[in-house]
Amino acid sequence: MKTGTIHGVGLGPGAQDLLSVRADRLVRSARHVAYFRKAGKPGQARRIVEGMLRDDVIELPMEYPVTTEIPVADPRYNALLAAFYAECTQRLAALTGTGEDVVVLCEGDPFFYGSFMHLYTRLSGQVSIGVVPGITGMSGAWTACGQPMTWGDDVLTVIMATMPEEELTRRIRDTDALVVMKIGRNLAKLRRAVTAVGRQDEAYLVEYAAMADQRVTPLREAESVTPYFSILLIHGQGRRP
Structure with a gap:
């Protein structure tokens, strides 16, 4: 029996018209669609494709x-997630064994800080698996700002706000252009780190980039931030003609 293929499909930052032609085709034609979500929530990946799925989709x-x-x-955190990803891979692999294809919906790009990577590394070499790249959330964020992100020889650094404050401060100091993800509860710590190196007037918070609720706020004016869909940017000011 012919086996199926698992497709990790990048959906981009949040707007349906930012999907690639290939991603759009796979999403609309898929009979089986998988996606990650928090328990009790619909999941952002599923929200993005609302109205695009087949009537008989599973x-x-x-x-x-x-x-x-x-x-x-x-240690419990890794243990729980490892067991979860193992169960997900078994479930998807079993489905492809019956000859069915599965589209896994991935916010942004599948290979950029996404959950799909944990499936890919477990399934690669065992089943047929493909990846469709997508526009990253940070690309949607700097486009929302209406400013070029890097010039000439600028060095761009991407970090997580979950890092220790001392490490955040060092990396913010040592780069030209900056993207900070996973802000949420770490906004106060991140603000202190940015302020410590004197870059608070250069920093912007972008929430819900490329979505209906998109908002761009200078860091000095921001009092809070959405828990998940928020990115901090400092634009490079490097060499140009």
């Missing part, structure tokens, strides 16, 4: 056993 939500309930450094 949906396969994959609900995280933990998100922010346990600290990342807690």
Whole structure:
């Protein structure tokens, strides 16, 4: 029997018209569609494709056993997620074994800080698997700002706000252009780090980039931030003609 293929499909930052032609074709034609979500929530990836799926689509939500309930450094965190990803891979592999293709919906790009990577590394070499790249959330964010992100020889650094404050400060100091992800509860710490190196007037917070609720706010004016869909940017000012 012919085996099926798992397609990790990048959906881009949030707008349907920012999907690639290939991604659009796969999403609209898929009989089996899988996506990650927090328990009790519809999931952003599923929201992005609302109205695009076949009438007879079979949906396969994959609900995280933990998100922010346990600290990342807690051994239980990795143990729970490892078991979760193992169960997901078995489920998808079993489906392809019956000859069915599966489209896994991925916010942004599948290979850029996404959950699909954990499936890919477990499934690669075992089943037929493909990846469709997508526009990253950070690209949507700097486009929302209406400013070029890097010039000439600018060095761009991408970091997580979950890092220790001392490390955040060092990396912000040592780069030309900056993207900070996973802000949420770490906004106060991030603000201190940016201020410590005197770059607070260069920093912008972008929330819901490329979505209906898109908002761009200078960091000095921001009092809070959305827990998940927020990115901090500092634009490079490098060499130009």
